Amino acid sequence: MADLKILLSEKELPDRWYNVQADMPNLPKPPLHPVTREPVGPQDLAPIFPTDLILQEVSRERWIDIPDEVRDIYRLWRPSPLHRARRLEKALDTPARIYYKYEGVSPAGSHKLNTAVPQAYYNKKAGVRRLATETGAGQWGAALAQACSFFGLDCTVYMVKVSYHQKPYRRSVMQIFGSEVFASPTDRTASGRAVLAGNPDSPGSLGIAISEAVEDAATHADTNYALGSVLNHVLIHQSVIGLEAKKQMEKAGDYPDVVIACCGGGSNLGGIAMPFAHDRLVEDRKIRLVAAEPSACPTLTRGLCAYDFGDVAGLTPLLWMYTLGKDFMPPGIHAGGLRYHGDSPLVSRMVADGIMEARAYGQTDVFESAVVFARSEGVIPAPEAAHAIHCAVEEALAAREAGTPRVILFNLSGHGLLDLASYDAFLGGRLEDYALPEEQLGEAMAKLPAVE
Amino acid sequence: MADLKILLSEKELPDRWYNVQADMPNLPKPPLHPVTREPVGPQDLAPIFPTDLILQEVSRERWIDIPDEVRDIYRLWRPSPLHRARRLEKALDTPARIYYKYEGVSPAGSHKLNTAVPQAYYNKKAGVRRLATETGAGQWGAALAQACSFFGLDCTVYMVKVSYHQKPYRRSVMQIFGSEVFASPTDRTASGRAVLAGNPDSPGSLGIAISEAVEDAATHADTNYALGSVLNHVLIHQSVIGLEAKKQMEKAGDYPDVVIACCGGGSNLGGIAMPFAHDRLVEDRKIRLVAAEPSACPTLTRGLCAYDFGDVAGLTPLLWMYTLGKDFMPPGIHAGGLRYHGDSPLVSRMVADGIMEARAYGQTDVFESAVVFARSEGVIPAPEAAHAIHCAVEEALAAREAGTPRVILFNLSGHGLLDLASYDAFLGGRLEDYALPEEQLGEAMAKLPAVE
Numbered sequence: 001m002a003d004l005k006i007l008l009s010e011k012e013l014p015d016r017w018y019n020v021q022a023d024m025p026n027l028p029k030p031p032l033h034p035v036t037r038e039p040v041g042p043q044d045l046a047p048i049f050p051t052d053l054i055l056q057e058v059s060r061e062r063w064i065d066i067p068d069e070v071r072d073i074y075r076l077w078r079p080s081p082l083h084r085a086r087r088l089e090k091a092l093d094t095p096a097r098i099y100y101k102y103e104g105v106s107p108a109g110s111h112k113l114n115t116a117v118p119q120a121y122y123n124k125k126a127g128v129r130r131l132a133t134e135t136g137a138g139q140w141g142a143a144l145a146q147a148c149s150f151f152g153l154d155c156t157v158y159m160v161k162v163s164y165h166q167k168p169y170r171r172s173v174m175q176i177f178g179s180e181v182f183a184s185p186t187d188r189t190a191s192g193r194a195v196l197a198g199n200p201d202s203p204g205s206l207g208i209a210i211s212e213a214v215e216d217a218a219t220h221a222d223t224n225y226a227l228g229s230v231l232n233h234v235l236i237h238q239s240v241i242g243l244e245a246k247k248q249m250e251k252a253g254d255y256p257d258v259v260i261a262c263c264g265g266g267s268n269l270g271g272i273a274m275p276f277a278h279d280r281l282v283e284d285r286k287i288r289l290v291a292a293e294p295s296a297c298p299t300l301t302r303g304l305c306a307y308d309f310g311d312v313a314g315l316t317p318l319l320w321m322y323t324l325g326k327d328f329m330p331p332g333i334h335a336g337g338l339r340y341h342g343d344s345p346l347v348s349r350m351v352a353d354g355i356m357e358a359r360a361y362g363q364t365d366v367f368e369s370a371v372v373f374a375r376s377e378g379v380i381p382a383p384e385a386a387h388a389i390h391c392a393v394e395e396a397l398a399a400r401e402a403g404t405p406r407v408i409l410f411n412l413s414g415h416g417l418l419d420l421a422s423y424d425a426f427l428g429g430r431l432e433d434y435a436l437p438e439e440q441l442g443e444a445m446a447k448l449p450a451v452e
Numbered sequence: 453m454a455d456l457k458i459l460l461s462e463k464e465l466p467d468r469w470y471n472v473q474a475d476m477p478n479l480p481k482p483p484l485h486p487v488t489r490e491p492v493g494p495q496d497l498a499p500i501f502p503t504d505l506i507l508q509e510v511s512r513e514r515w516i517d518i519p520d521e522v523r524d525i526y527r528l529w530r531p532s533p534l535h536r537a538r539r540l541e542k543a544l545d546t547p548a549r550i551y552y553k554y555e556g557v558s559p560a561g562s563h564k565l566n567t568a569v570p571q572a573y574y575n576k577k578a579g580v581r582r583l584a585t586e587t588g589a590g591q592w593g594a595a596l597a598q599a600c601s602f603f604g605l606d607c608t609v610y611m612v613k614v615s616y617h618q619k620p621y622r623r624s625v626m627q628i629f630g631s632e633v634f635a636s637p638t639d640r641t642a643s644g645r646a647v648l649a650g651n652p653d654s655p656g657s658l659g660i661a662i663s664e665a666v667e668d669a670a671t672h673a674d675t676n677y678a679l680g681s682v683l684n685h686v687l688i689h690q691s692v693i694g695l696e697a698k699k700q701m702e703k704a705g706d707y708p709d710v711v712i713a714c715c716g717g718g719s720n721l722g723g724i725a726m727p728f729a730h731d732r733l734v735e736d737r738k739i740r741l742v743a744a745e746p747s748a749c750p751t752l753t754r755g756l757c758a759y760d761f762g763d764v765a766g767l768t769p770l771l772w773m774y775t776l777g778k779d780f781m782p783p784g785i786h787a788g789g790l791r792y793h794g795d796s797p798l799v800s801r802m803v804a805d806g807i808m809e810a811r812a813y814g815q816t817d818v819f820e821s822a823v824v825f826a827r828s829e830g831v832i833p834a835p836e837a838a839h840a841i842h843c844a845v846e847e848a849l850a851a852r853e854a855g856t857p858r859v860i861l862f863n864l865s866g867h868g869l870l871d872l873a874s875y876d877a878f879l880g881g882r883l884e885d886y887a888l889p890e891e892q893l894g895e896a897m898a899k900l901p902a903v904e
Contacts, residue, residue: 003461003462003463003527004462005527007459007461009455009459010455010456010457011455075456075457076829076830077830105557107830107831108830109869146830168872168876169869169873172872172876172879173872175875175876176823176826176832177827371628374628375601375628375630377559378528378529378559378560378598378602379559380625380628417561417869417870418869420628421621421624423624423627423628427624427627427628
């Protein structure tokens with residue numbers, strides 16, 4: 001019988017990342033300076049990012065070499081396996097052939113390490129001593145902590161206070177890798193102190209934590225800032241997922257009709273989808289690309305494509321993207337990694353241009369599919385990744401309905417072993433679905449910054 | 453550069469398990485009936501085990517076919533990777549070449565699934581509807597829950613009450629896979645009710661939980677019992693680890709001078725070591741086999757090799773094994789899976805005969821090595837597996853001292869993502885080492901059952 005897992009040798013690890021900007025019919029509008037509202041130049045980013053990453057951010061080159069030092073770390077777990085989900089197919093009684101790329105084999109447990117490693121590398125190379133970042137649920141913070149440990153960089157993580165206390169184990173992971181982790185808001189930064197002055201018991205937010213990390217980096221010459229999603233260079237690094245998956249599908253003698261990933265900021269989606277978008281854009285292949293998002297934070301399905309800030313305080317450049325408005329406060333769903341008001345500009349452009357589709361799902365349905373998947377394939381998925389699973393299940397059932405085969409590829413971006421409380425809530429019938437009334441959505445979007 | 457991971461294709465998955473009993477110069481003394489103290493016969497085991505497993509338990513055949521149905525499940529994650537730990541070698545500045553077999557890639561997160569799957573399979577084949585088992589920390593319960601889910605068996609887990617409340621996430625894993633989990637002692641069994649009558653607030657113990665699971669199986673015609681370690685058939689199933697590792701070492705063009713695993717009941721140790729023991733016993737190869745155990749539960753290094761019960765209540769057959777006495781209560785170290793008073797009879801025989809060595813380590817040293825390993829190789833190890841790591845580090849440093857190369861292979865039996873509280877304790881300086889005075893050890897051993 002054909003193998004369940006399609007593996008690549010380390011020699012088949014890609015030696016170049018793919019940059020979809022080379023092949024897009026339209027590029028996103030450029031980021032604007034938060035004060036002047038003029039396009040941001042490399043010099044504006046230099047205080048917090050190293051030159052190599054700034055060049056990648058604006059690059060139109062199709063291929064970007066992966067440094068050997070990065071590939072040497074990637075080889076600890078990459079190439080990651082592509083699984084044929086035969087047991088899931090059987091459970092769904094579908095004629096569809098379902099494949100999933102499994103990024104949970106990374107030691108950090110998710111795809112986030114794919115960009116954390118090169119970000120740490122380029123900063124080390126630029127002589128930076130320390131990285132500062134923010135983290136919500138902790139996936140990104142854990143990945144960056146690990147990457148910094150590999151390259152001997154110090155790492156400071158501002159972790160949203162409510163998560164710091166609710167998710168002590170992701171904090172433990174960061175500390176095992178030698179990072180310092182602070183519950184944000186802290187009294188270490190002016191932004192943090194300002195928040196605490198107004199409300200000493202503030203639970204924190206991703207927006208506040210971003211402000212603290214950016215300020216920390218901007219005010220220390222030896223320190224830079226690192227972001228785990230949204231930006232172009234992050235999606236470029238993540239392309240290693242899709243590049244491997246293409247080779248693996250070829251080995252399997254198959255090609256996807258549809259490629260699916262969950263979408264928060266868009267980095268795992270961009271990672272798996274962009275190398276296939278190349279085939280659609282350049283080779284005119286018929287392939288659908290689908291973003292699965294939570295209906296509780298429906299940026300792509302119900303948001304506006306417009307300029308908005310990346311953070312709540314309005315300190316970051318304005319990005320042209322699908323957004324629900326920076327002041328939109330999504331309900332407390334368990335897929336914490338998908339609770340972001342905006343999206344990657346590259347993903348946004350492709351959705352706006354009809355190259356990529358988007359669908360939104362309620363978390364009860366998502367967890368139902370997650371359990372079906374776990375019982376079939378063995379892996380307990382992260383709640384974020386379970387959105388992609390649910391979309392794949394929907395496609396597989398549609399194929400059954402139509403009585404025709406369909407080749408489905410999705411990205412399983414991470415495992416859920418540090419998210420088991422959410423499964424407890426689901427199995428205990430304590431999971432809420434949230435309907436978002438139009439007014440609530442409209443409110444934050446009505447306050448989008450004016451850009452002519 | 454040579455690959456960091458030595459992979460096997462699914463076609464290279466072993467199709468036979470290895471049974472070291474075919475090659476041992478001396479076998480362990482036979483199990484005795486708890487009442488008659490006569491050797492136990494197959495008919496004594498039939499009420500709780502299926503025939504196929506009983507036959508494996510007493511088999512002297514060198515090779516036992518792995519059923520296709522079991523291999524089809526193994527293929528979800530097997531063959532597991534063998535890693536060359538180059539970054540660890542560098543961190544230790546050692547001329548040793550260090551390899552580790554990584555069993556944490558199993559969806560259950562440890563080697564336990566290697567035996568849970570065939571146990572579920574043979575029971576299903578025998579027409580059993582439900583399996584009952586006990587679990588302490590939860591690794592075994594999670595693996596059996598998953599295996600039962602794969603084969604459509606019901607599963608009842610008696611989880612030591614203190615763990616049930618302290619380790620809710622392992623319980624969640626079992627529930628995701630559809631098992632019912634009870635905090636033991638329960639009022640569902642006579643053994644449980646007897647304990648509760650004496651102490652309604654009993655925190656439970658592995659001994660009590662075993663009694664409940666065995667009673668549940670013995671009193672329900674459609675229900676059998678399953679054990680995750682100690683017994684011969686368990687070690688036979690785990691031989692898949694060592695069989696793969698041998699092929700992988702061959703692919704790497706290397707051969708170990710020493711093979712290391714942690715030892716609680718002995719199943720992961722037996723799994724990796726026995727196929728190499730074959731080389732030592734049959735081909736006279738110079739290879740050392742080392743068991744790493746906690747100094748807080750030093751069965752092999754300070755126990756007696758004698759007949760003893762497997763459980764506290766004295767309901768199981770008497771096993772001839774290294775034991776600290778069934779009444780020995782080990783201190784509450786974080787490697788819960790190594791807190792067992794006895795050992796596999798096969799491992800015991802080999803230690804008694806000098807074929808296998810044993811070393812005991814304090815948990816502070818063990819966690820220190822675990823963190824060095826995590827920062828080098830990326831993987832956060834389970835506290836149990838960290839004992840093997842510490843032993844490997846000791847061997848690597850000895851090689852550096854001697855200025856000679858040494859090939860070290862150890863089994864990384866599982867990851868530590870559900871054990872992060874123990875890392876918190878270590879990093880927070882709250883980890884205790886326990887010295888066991890001779891008197892305390894002597895006390896339980898003085899009460900070993902008399903067998904002429």
